[in-house]
Amino acid sequence: MPLHFVKNPRELQPAGAHVGRVSAGISSKQQLMDALEAALRLPAHFRQNWDSLSDVLKDLSWLPAGKITLLHEELPTFSTEDLGAYLRVLEESSRSWRLGEAYSLDVVFPRSCRHRVLAPLADLRPKSPWRRLKAELARDGSLPYPVEREFTSRKAEGFDFVMSIVEQRDGSTRQLANALSTAFTMRHWDRTRLARALPSLCIHEEPGLRETAVRILLILLDLNRMAPGERIPYDDARLCAALLREALALGVQENTEAVARKHLARMS
Known part of the structure; x- marks a missing residue:
């Protein structure tokens, strides 16, 4: 603030x-x-x-x-x-x-x-806490820690709020990217719901939102291998490979592409 x-x-x-x-x-x-x-x-x-x-x-x-x-x-x-x-x-x-x-x-x-x-x-200033938090999602870059903590303090209700923004595309691409990043930090409330939202975002036409989604997918793929408690419905190697190839064809940042290609090599 x-x-x-x-x-x-x-x-x-x-x-x-x-x-x-x-x-x-x-x-x-x-x-x-x-x-x-x-x-x-x-x-x-x-x-x-x-x-x-x-x-x-x-x-x-x-x-x-x-x-x-x-x-x-x-x-x-x-x-x-x-x-x-x-x-x-x-x-x-x-x-x-x-x-x-x-x-x-x-x-x-x-x-x-x-x-x-x-x-x-x-x-x-937006009077409703939800309106105010949604306004904060319009910020450039990642959310300040106090704002993110306010989302997480609302627990399942906060997760549902940011996921609804993602699923309904209820906001600008910046708001969607920040909502998706915030949902990722709160994924323990419903990992499956977060995973279901990723495929369409990984091939989104807006580069910033696509980049955010692909990075989250890559992190989740790593967690799938290393942490059994983090398992999500992304064990299908063919589905993941096809999704990553489509995202790479649309374009992501160089370092993200390098990580994605390592995953593709591991899946082949």
């Missing part, structure tokens, strides 16, 4: 490319803008309004590439309207940065302010 809450931000020394601190005692929009200009070394074209703040926080190119952390020693005490506008800018700007991009933006507040920070953002 781009917004973080800690007991005492004053004592926090986060690692990263740049750390900006907004001191306590901010009681007006003007004071906040001045503090942000100093904390983040905002460029000359910055105009002290919410739209301009949103633009620069989605840019950050004047700072060294890497993780940018904005620490608030206290929550500003200006009007409810301005506070809501500021928090929305922070929420939207920090979430605009995706995994693998040159920058990331973390925003830190005191833990004692958590409710006052999150309340104005309620309409920006």
